[in-house]
Structure formats: C-alpha cells, structure tokens
Amino acid sequence: MSEALIAAIAGEQAAAYAYGLAAPYLxxxxxxxxxxxxxxxxxxxxxxxxxxxxxPQPPAPLGFEAPPVNDESQARQLLAQVELRLCxxxxxxxxxxxxxxxxxxxxxxRECAVRSISWGGAPEAFPGR
Amino acid sequence: xxxxxxxxxxxRKGTGxxxxxxxxxxxxxxxxxxSSALLTSCTEDATPTPTDSANTDAPTxxxxxxxxxxxxxxxxxxxxxxxxxxxxxxxxxAVANLLTEILQxxxxxxxxxxxxxxxxxxxxxxxxxxxxxxTAAERAxxxxxxxxxxxxxxxxxxxxxxxxxxxxxxxxxxxxxxxxR
Numbered sequence: 001m002s003e004a005l006i007a008a009i010a011g012e013q014a015a016a017y018a019y020g021l022a023a024p025y026l027x028x029x030x031x032x033x034x035x036x037x038x039x040x041x042x043x044x045x046x047x048x049x050x051x052x053x054x055x056p057q058p059p060a061p062l063g064f065e066a067p068p069v070n071d072e073s074q075a076r077q078l079l080a081q082v083e084l085r086l087c088x089x090x091x092x093x094x095x096x097x098x099x100x101x102x103x104x105x106x107x108x109x110r111e112c113a114v115r116s117i118s119w120g121g122a123p124e125a126f127p128g129r
Numbered sequence: 130x131x132x133x134x135x136x137x138x139x140x141r142k143g144t145g146x147x148x149x150x151x152x153x154x155x156x157x158x159x160x161x162x163x164s165s166a167l168l169t170s171c172t173e174d175a176t177p178t179p180t181d182s183a184n185t186d187a188p189t190x191x192x193x194x195x196x197x198x199x200x201x202x203x204x205x206x207x208x209x210x211x212x213x214x215x216x217x218x219x220x221x222x223a224v225a226n227l228l229t230e231i232l233q234x235x236x237x238x239x240x241x242x243x244x245x246x247x248x249x250x251x252x253x254x255x256x257x258x259x260x261x262x263x264t265a266a267e268r269a270x271x272x273x274x275x276x277x278x279x280x281x282x283x284x285x286x287x288x289x290x291x292x293x294x295x296x297x298x299x300x301x302x303x304x305x306x307x308x309x310r
Contacts, residue, residue, distance in 0.1 A: 087295040094278060095288035106275045106291045110298035117302040125234035126241070126292040127299060 004089075004096040005052045008105075009045055010061065011089040016041040017064045018082040022075035037079070037115055044108065051101065080121030086112040088128030192286055195277045199290065200244040202270055206235050209258050209266060216257040224260070224307050231300050238293045260308040267301035 019038040026034055049057055069075050090109030094102050113127050210232040217225065258266070274294035281287040 087292065091288045091291035091295065094291035095284040099279070102287065103275060103279050106278050106294050109291055109295040110271055110275070113295035113299040114302045117299045117306065121299075123231060123234060123296060123299040123303050125237035125296055126289075127295045129292060 002052060002054060004093040005048055006058050008086075008089050008093050009048045009052070009058060011086050012041045012044045012048065013061060014064055015082045015086060016045065018066065018078050021066055021069045022079050025069060025072045025075035033115070033118055037083075040111065040115075076120045080116045080119035083112045083116035083119065084121055084124070085128045087116070088126075091128075189282050191280065192282050195281050195286065195290075196242050196244065199274060199277050199293070200239055200242045202273055203235050203239040203242070206266060206270060207232060207239070209263065210235065213258055213263065223310075227303060227307050228263075231303070234296060234300070238296065241289050241293070260304055264301050264304040264308070267297045267304065271295075271297040271301065 016038060019034060019041065023034050023038070052058075067074070067078065069078055087109045090105045090112065094105035094109065097105055109127075116127070117123065210228055213220075214225065214228055214232065220228070271294045274290050274297060278287050278290035278294060281290055
C-alpha cells in the first residue's frame, strides 16, 4: 500500500509541475482546465500524504526532468501524457487498497483519464499501461 | 487461468513499482521523446506468458461473479457499437474511426477479463443508439467497473477493473468531444 501511495504522491507532484510548465502556453477557455487540473493535483498530494500515515513522509522532489515545452501543442501533449500515466499509477494504488480508499483511487484515475482526453489524448484500453 | 494477471506481470516480479516510481519522479523527459519505447515495453509486458498463467491463482467464486458481470456488460457494449457502426450512414469518418477504436478497446477489455466463450450480444432490433446513448452507456459502465473493482478480492483483478473504468471514462469524454464538433 505505502509503495503505491508513494508512487502516487510522486506522480501527482510531477503532474502539478507539468501544469506549471504548460500553463504559459495555454489561454482562453483552457485556463479553467489548467486551473482545475493544477488544483486537483495539488490537493491530491495533500490527501495522499494524509493517507500515508507513516513517517517519514517522502521528501518533495528537488526537481523534475521534463521535455521542452515551447508551444501550445507541446503543452497539450505533455499534459495529456502526464494525466494518462497517472491512470496506471492509480490503478496500482487501487490494487493495493481496499474499501473507500480503493474507490477513491479508481475515481481519481477516471478523472485523470477524462483530463487526458480534454488535452487531446486518445482513449486507450488500459490507460497508461 | 485469468489473463488479467498478465497485465500486472511486472508487479508480481517486484519490479513494477520501482519503475513507476522512477517514471513518476524522474521521467517527465520520457514523455515527449521516449514515450513510444515505454509504451512498447509496457505492451510486451502485457503479453501473457506461461509463467504469468502459472502464477495466477484461480479466481475465487466471488471474483468469478465480478468477472462474469463485467464481461456481460462489455459484451452488451460491443453489441451497441457494432449496431451503430453497421447502421453507419450518418457518421462522419472521424466519428466512425473513433467508434471503431472504442469498439476494439471493449474487445480488449473482454479479453483481459479472460472470457473466451460468450454469447454474442443479441442485436437489439429497433432504434440505433445515438452518440449521447453511447456516452451514457460508457459512464454507466465506468460506474459499474468502479463498484466491481471495490468487490474484487484479487488485487490483479482490481487493477484491471480500475484501468477499464478509466478507459471507459475516457471513452465518454471522447464521445462528448466528438459530439460537440
């Protein structure tokens, strides 16, 4: 359980970082989608850390390697991929959880899948796998 | 032997989590440049092997019910997409391609549930489903898969159902986008 939680925390931190990278290249109606996604991922980090009752908590990463994002198309591609990959991360978390925690993991994975499509991603049979 | 175990072969070998952690923490760089290689290796991992089958416990009877109910729903979905595509004439090429792709993904879902012999969906005579009908059916399917996932005893089955739920949520979103164009 805790391994999958730590992986999910890392994935959410990476996602929030990716939104920061992509945001300057997105505008208009995308702004709401950026804001919604960014807030969702930030809140998830907090929620997952609470779920991970054990100490020590994993430290926040010092940085992330990321592909260059220089235009709108690259920004969309990055966010679609980040969201897609989180689907698999949350499926792993679901597998290692039970009850309400498992349901939360599945629902969060579904939200990531929907956002991936919103950023121009294509549906997959096993998203992120 | 349940094929859904094959989707998690890396985890059973104890390497899946390490790699995912690595990907999540370090690997944003892989997204633009190296993603195709990653996807390829994932696909290879998902190929069933004798080892996978040998390591997969037979489903408990409760899990067998979970699988049967999910499979029945997938069969029904496949039937609806086949019906729409057969009626076909009013579809733009882009929408027809999307529906064909989604249909194929439902067949993969069914395969992953390891249900080889199933009765083909009885072609519902009468009204052909609209895009809105298909969207609603995908949302309902994602909800059903979410509930099934909660009752799955085998973690590998739970993982597969979680992935299918996410897939079906993405279908609903893609259909909504296609319908508003």
